[in-house]
Structure formats: C-alpha cells, structure tokens
Amino acid sequence: MYSYTEFDTAFVAERNRQFRQQVERRISGALTEDEFKPLRLMNGLYLQLHAYMLRVAIPYGTLNGAQMDQLALLAEKWDKGYGHFTTRQNIQYNWPELRDVPDMLDALAEVGMHAIQTSGNTIRNVTADHFAGAAADEVADPRPVAELLRQWSTDHPEFQFLPRKFKIAVTGAENDRAVIKAHDIGIQVVEHDGEIGYRVLVGGGLGRTPMIGKELAPFVPQADLLPYVEAVVSVWNLLGRRDNKYKARIKITVHEHGIDEIRERVAARFAETKAAFGGVDLELFEEIEAQFAPPAFRNAPTEAFDAAYEADPVFRAWCDSNLTAHKAGGYAIAQISLKAHGKTPGDATAEQMRVMADLARRFGHDELRITHEQNVVLPHVHKSDLPEIHKILKAHGLATANIGKISDIIACPGMDYCALATARSIPIAQEIATRFDELKIENEIGELKIKISGCINACGHHHVGHIGILGLDRAGVENYQITLGGDATETASLGERTGPGFPAEEVVPAIERIVDAYMQHREGPGESFLQTYRRIGMAPFKTALYGEDAGKRQRAA
Amino acid sequence: MPKAFTPKVVTANALLEGDVIYLAADDRWVRRLDEAEIITDEAIAQLRLLDAQARASEAVGVYLADMAPTEAGPQPTHFREEFRATGPSNYHHGKQAAG
Structure with missing residues (x-):
C-alpha cells in the first residue's frame, strides 16, 4: 500500500494549516461566505440540508486498518457515531460543526488521509476496481496508475479551475468493476504482445445528460500515460464550455466536436506534453508500483x-x-x-x-x-x-448475504441530507430491501442491481442500474421515474424509462411487478434480469406496470 | 388580479453548527419552526430578508420559505421545508432529536 512521503505529509499539513486560518477568518467575519465557500469546498466541506458535510477522499477505495480506525474516531468524536460510504469510494460525515473541521482534517492527516479535491471544478478522487491486486481476472493492479494520477492531479496548477469537475476511473481487468464507461476519462490496463499499456476512454458520464464513454486510444504505452491524460484534460480545459454549467463536462465537448476531432487535438497537445514530462513520471511510477507489491500469501490447507x-x-x-x-x-x-x-x-x-x-x-x-x-x-x-x-x-450486523442481489442497492443520500436533491432516496431503498427480504425470493431472483438517485445529478448511478430509480419533485410531491436495462460494466448501457413516474408509496409495488414479469419471462434461473430484458425488451414490463394497452403500444412502436 | 402572496419565514443555516435556523419576530435566530415569525406582507418579507442577509457572521444561505399560517405556527407547504424542520428520515437525528 502506498504510504505518504515527506512531501505528501508536508503538503497536507500546510493545506490544513491554511484551512484552519480560513475557518477562523470566516468566523471572525474577515471572510464573507462568498469568499469562504470555494475555500471550504476545496477541502471537501459542504453545507447540506441539516448540517455541514465533510467528504473525505479514499483514493482508489484502499484503506488499511489504522485508517479505518481513524475514520471510526472521526465518526465518534465529531459526528453522530457513523459514516456514509459513497459511490466515489469516499466517506461522508453528515454532522460536523464548522469549528471542528480543522481538527478532523488534522486527525485524518495523522493516517495519511485528506479531503482535498473531493469537491470543486478539479480532478476528483481517482477511483479503481475495488478488487485491484486480488482479482483472478486482472491484467495488472490498476492502483499504481491511480496513485500516479492522484499525485499528478493534486494541486495541479493548470487544473484548479476547470470548466467543471473531472472524474477518472481505472480498471485492471476486462470485467469492468469501476464503471469506466461512465467517467470523464476511463482507463483500462491492457496487455499487447507482452507489453502493458492503457486503453483510454473519454466522455462518459451520468447526470443530466448521460453518455457512455468513447474509445479515444486503444493502447497508450505505459511511458506515455501521464502526458497523454494531461493532453486530454488540457484540450478540454480550453475547449470546454464555461458559458453553461450544464454543458461544461467533457462528455458534451466530445459530443459537440466529435471523437475524431478531440483525438486530433489531443495528439497535437500530446506532442507538447510528452516533451515537457521528460521521463520523471516514469521514475515516480516505479517507486509507486513497488509499494503495491502483493502481500506474502500463505500456503495452507482449506x-x-x-x-x-x-x-x-x-x-x-x-x-x-x-x-x-x-x-x-x-x-x-x-x-x-x-x-x-x-x-x-x-x-x-x-x-x-x-x-x-x-x-x-x-x-x-x-x-x-x-x-x-x-x-x-x-x-x-x-x-x-x-x-x-x-x-x-x-x-456486528455485517454478515448480510446479498452482494449483487436486489437488496444490495446503491442509494445517494437524497433529500434526507443533500441540498441539491429533489426527493428522498434512502427510504425507498430501505422499503425495497425490507419487502424483498419478507418475500424470501432474493436468491431466486439472482443478480439484480437497483440504483437510486434523488436528483438528476445521478450520484446513485440510476442510469446504469438494471433497475434505475430517479426521485423528482412533481408539483410539490416526491415522484419516482423508473428505468430498465442499465448496465455499469464493460457491456455498459443506459437504462430506458418505463413511462410515467410513481408516487413514493407505489414504488415498491411497481418494483414487485417488474420482478414478477422477469420471473415469468426468464428462460430459467440462469438468465439474469438484464439478459432477460435484453432478450424481450420493454413491452412485457410496460404491461406489468401500466396495463395491457401500454404494453401493446410499446410492441407496435 | 395579482397572485395572492404566500406567507413566508426567513430561514438559513447557522454558520457554526450548520443546522437550520429561522428568524423570530424579535430578531433572534431560533431552531424551531413554530417559534419563527410568519410574514404575510411581501414588502415586509423583502426587508426582513435583507436584514437577515446582513447577519453574515451568524447565518449562511438566507432565504424566504413558503409557509401556511396555522394555529400551531407556520407549516411548510413543500416537503423540502418539512424535512428541514424535522431532520432526516433514516435516523432520529437533527431537529426531531433536539425536541
């Protein structure tokens, strides 16, 4: 596992010292909220519905025991005894008070952690396959690349005021467990003729305008990766639209200019960045890689x-x-x-x-x-x-046997916490899980991924859920749109809307009708929900949800 | 006929604690919605808002929230304000715990 160098430690300590002073100046009145807000966001501190929220980065989702213990300490000492793990492999604390946050950041620094660039228009926490370094299907551990990208992107002077936020994910296997096709840049470690390199995707993303990423380069050699990624971000930094925040993400830039033009621009810029890097990144990469050596596995009977x-x-x-x-x-x-x-x-x-x-x-x-x-x-x-x-x-209530099943639901915090949300997510997830546990058919249903977001920003990844649920505000009432057929893996696809949404109390019955339709139509327990949906399409599910007429109209269309 | 004015309360989050606060008739920030001043006149609402926004060392994100006046005090007309006045639905935390 990567451990902080003296440089990392000094950098984080200096940032924390600066932030402590910024908090003091805000409290004294020397800074206005408008002046303070970008500073607190740079350090992961949001103001939510009921309280401040501190988002702590867990780079590529990797922690050691001491770090997890420290997260527990923060939860107990400065929050309400718990923490919330997010879809960016981060942790969020929902109840800190402003004066305590600098102490929380210092406590994190003691174990080599921070909240830098967990918000704002910067390159965010780099995510990776959570089975990195362990999975049987892996070409190479993606974390050395993720760590290299983290070091490169942290406080990168060119990329502190990007058109919008920027998210990178890395996977080391063909089986994509890092949702690389829904990232601004998705990187897949690949091997060609014995040489390790990277397939680079660009322009994926969920949110208001969901898009599946496109292949920018099938194989970038190891030595070129960092200057290549820098070229991509650099091209977008200049080309990306700053006139409209809803059109600022790189997915829109790629969509408007076309992947071929972006590829040409990146190639031109790459000629400059490659010359400027001069190989120092490769030395660094080797040092990092050595720290991710696999542990000494033991040979013992099973x-x-x-x-x-x-x-x-x-x-x-x-x-x-x-x-x-x-x-x-x-x-x-x-x-x-x-x-x-x-x-x-x-x-x-x-x-x-x-x-x-x-x-x-x-x-x-x-x-x-x-x-x-x-x-x-x-x-x-x-x-x-x-x-x-x-x-x-x-x-300790941690042995639930439901990974990949209908109750293993992704849910964003929704309007129970989030100031941007248009409806709640958590109670919907709780009700679905409770209901299917009562029915005792979870194992029979098999693999089925439900993902719930409480607004169109899609932190709950609803577009790529086998069943996606999106909570909206319809004339002052919570209303939930359902999508089917989304997929977050290497065969990524965006879900299709079933039709009109449902009020909160009708969501669970609607999910039951969808599941019943699947069970009726599947060719056997070996055919998953997604496979069945891809085979039979939307019509039978429409019928199940809205009646025979709706299904017929769908079949005719 | 001009549209009828929906009564309002002035609300924000406290700078230090971050929790939901409301402006009372005597200019104090209060934690409970039933202690908030309900404003039924549009011009007065704008003035109260400006006054409250000037108190930047106490409150963040000051705004006017729609309310229905009742005998028990202001009642939210939108579910978002109801959640702000109560707390999250997954834990007994926030306002509901403060009682």
Whole structure:
C-alpha cells in the first residue's frame, strides 16, 4: 500500500494549516461566505440540508486498518457515531460543526488521509476496481496508475479551475468493476504482445445528460500515460464550455466536436506534453508500483473452510453471494455488505468500522477496500479464516448475504441530507430491501442491481442500474421515474424509462411487478434480469406496470 | 388580479453548527419552526430578508420559505421545508432529536 512521503505529509499539513486560518477568518467575519465557500469546498466541506458535510477522499477505495480506525474516531468524536460510504469510494460525515473541521482534517492527516479535491471544478478522487491486486481476472493492479494520477492531479496548477469537475476511473481487468464507461476519462490496463499499456476512454458520464464513454486510444504505452491524460484534460480545459454549467463536462465537448476531432487535438497537445514530462513520471511510477507489491500469501490447507461450508447453511449462503475468486490459491475476496435489510445503504457505525479494521489486521494483510457499490471488501483472506471472519461479522450486523442481489442497492443520500436533491432516496431503498427480504425470493431472483438517485445529478448511478430509480419533485410531491436495462460494466448501457413516474408509496409495488414479469419471462434461473430484458425488451414490463394497452403500444412502436 | 402572496419565514443555516435556523419576530435566530415569525406582507418579507442577509457572521444561505399560517405556527407547504424542520428520515437525528 502506498504510504505518504515527506512531501505528501508536508503538503497536507500546510493545506490544513491554511484551512484552519480560513475557518477562523470566516468566523471572525474577515471572510464573507462568498469568499469562504470555494475555500471550504476545496477541502471537501459542504453545507447540506441539516448540517455541514465533510467528504473525505479514499483514493482508489484502499484503506488499511489504522485508517479505518481513524475514520471510526472521526465518526465518534465529531459526528453522530457513523459514516456514509459513497459511490466515489469516499466517506461522508453528515454532522460536523464548522469549528471542528480543522481538527478532523488534522486527525485524518495523522493516517495519511485528506479531503482535498473531493469537491470543486478539479480532478476528483481517482477511483479503481475495488478488487485491484486480488482479482483472478486482472491484467495488472490498476492502483499504481491511480496513485500516479492522484499525485499528478493534486494541486495541479493548470487544473484548479476547470470548466467543471473531472472524474477518472481505472480498471485492471476486462470485467469492468469501476464503471469506466461512465467517467470523464476511463482507463483500462491492457496487455499487447507482452507489453502493458492503457486503453483510454473519454466522455462518459451520468447526470443530466448521460453518455457512455468513447474509445479515444486503444493502447497508450505505459511511458506515455501521464502526458497523454494531461493532453486530454488540457484540450478540454480550453475547449470546454464555461458559458453553461450544464454543458461544461467533457462528455458534451466530445459530443459537440466529435471523437475524431478531440483525438486530433489531443495528439497535437500530446506532442507538447510528452516533451515537457521528460521521463520523471516514469521514475515516480516505479517507486509507486513497488509499494503495491502483493502481500506474502500463505500456503495452507482449506479443509476448515470446506467443512464449515458443508455444515453451516448460513455461512454457505454468505460465501455463495459475498465471495469472489482470488488470484492466489486458497484465498478469496470477501465482501462485507453495508446493505443490511432496512438499513441505510453505505452506512457503517464507528463500532462496525473498528470491527472491519480489526478483521483486516488479523486476517486480511491489513487491507480494506470501499466499493463504488457502497460495500467494504477484505481483498486478501485465506479461506481457512472465513468461518471465523463470518462469525465476527455476524455478531456486528455485517454478515448480510446479498452482494449483487436486489437488496444490495446503491442509494445517494437524497433529500434526507443533500441540498441539491429533489426527493428522498434512502427510504425507498430501505422499503425495497425490507419487502424483498419478507418475500424470501432474493436468491431466486439472482443478480439484480437497483440504483437510486434523488436528483438528476445521478450520484446513485440510476442510469446504469438494471433497475434505475430517479426521485423528482412533481408539483410539490416526491415522484419516482423508473428505468430498465442499465448496465455499469464493460457491456455498459443506459437504462430506458418505463413511462410515467410513481408516487413514493407505489414504488415498491411497481418494483414487485417488474420482478414478477422477469420471473415469468426468464428462460430459467440462469438468465439474469438484464439478459432477460435484453432478450424481450420493454413491452412485457410496460404491461406489468401500466396495463395491457401500454404494453401493446410499446410492441407496435 | 395579482397572485395572492404566500406567507413566508426567513430561514438559513447557522454558520457554526450548520443546522437550520429561522428568524423570530424579535430578531433572534431560533431552531424551531413554530417559534419563527410568519410574514404575510411581501414588502415586509423583502426587508426582513435583507436584514437577515446582513447577519453574515451568524447565518449562511438566507432565504424566504413558503409557509401556511396555522394555529400551531407556520407549516411548510413543500416537503423540502418539512424535512428541514424535522431532520432526516433514516435516523432520529437533527431537529426531531433536539425536541
């Protein structure tokens, strides 16, 4: 894992010192709110509906036990005993007071963490595949690239006042678990004839105008990556529209100018950036890469795991849904669901954070990951330890066996917290999860991803949910639009609207009708919801939701 | 006929705590909506807003929120103001916990 250099430590300390003074000047009245707001946003501090909110960066979702313990400390000491993990692999605290925030930032700095560039028109926290360094299907660990990008983008003088925010994601595998096609830049580590390089996508994004990213370059050699990415951001920085914030993201620039023109402009700019970099980035990359060397995996028997798997149906169910194949023999990737039925998606109490930190230290080579699906991962656990790990998780409400299932819902904070929201998300997620838990058909349904956003900014990724739910304000009442057929992976697609929206109390019955239609039409348990939808289209679901006539009209169209 | 004026309260977030505050008739910032001054005259509402906005070291994001006057005090006409006056629905935190 990457540890801060003296330079990193000094930089963060200096920023925290500056911010402490800015807070003091705001409180004394020397700074107006208009002057203070951009300064607090640069340090991750928002003002939400009921309180301030501090967004802390978890670069590429990677944490060690000490860092998770410190997040627990912040939750307990300066918040209300919990934290909320987000779809950018960050954590948000919903209740800090202004005077306490500089102390919170200092506490974070003690464990090599910060809140810099978690807001504002800058390059945001770089996200990555949450199974990085562990997945069996991986070409190479994407995190050294993500860390290189983090160092390059942090306080980059050219990119502090971009037309709009800018988000980068990196995956090291063909199976995309980092939603790279819905990012401003998506990077996929690829291998051609034994050489490692990068496939670069550009212009994806969700929000008001959702778009799937387009391929800008099929293979950028390792040595060219940073100057190439700099060329992309640089071209957009000049070309991107500053006249209209809704047209400022790079997806609109790519859409308006066309991918071919953007590619030409990037190539011209790249000639300049490549010459300017002069190879210093490669030395840095090697230093970073060395810090992400895999842990010393042990060679041990797995009989204890096999015996528990046979004997304990609860453990077996958890293994079947929460484990993923690891690249090392005898090991597994274990996901800890933060989606207990009826609870707030992505929330963990301070006590739960400490339990996870302790598990990572005892059984997981001191590594934890946060997923963009708002769960936590123990990326390297030996199978023989899993029965004990499961027992401890169960004792702390962390053993929900629902990864990838209908109750493993992404939900943004919505109008329960967010000042931008147009409707609530959390109660809808709670009700859906509770209902399908009562029906006891979750396992029968199989893989089904519901994603809920409380406004068109789409923090809840609703466009790429198999079932997407978007909360809107319709004449002063919460109303929810449903989309079907979205996909966040390498086969990415945007969901299609079913038709008119539903009032809050009708959302759960609507989801039930959609699921019933799927169960009726699927060719068998082996055909997932998304596969069925792609095979039969919208019409049967329209009929299920709005009656026979609506379905017929859809078929005729 | 001009459109009837919807009664208002002056509201904001407190600078230090960040929580929802309302302007009372005696110029204090109060935490409870039922203690807020309900303003039924448009011109007065604008003046009260300007006064409140000048108190930048106490309040952030001052604005006028629509309310219905009732015997129990101002009642929100939109769900957003209802949530601000109550707190989040997933935990007993915020105003509802302060009682």
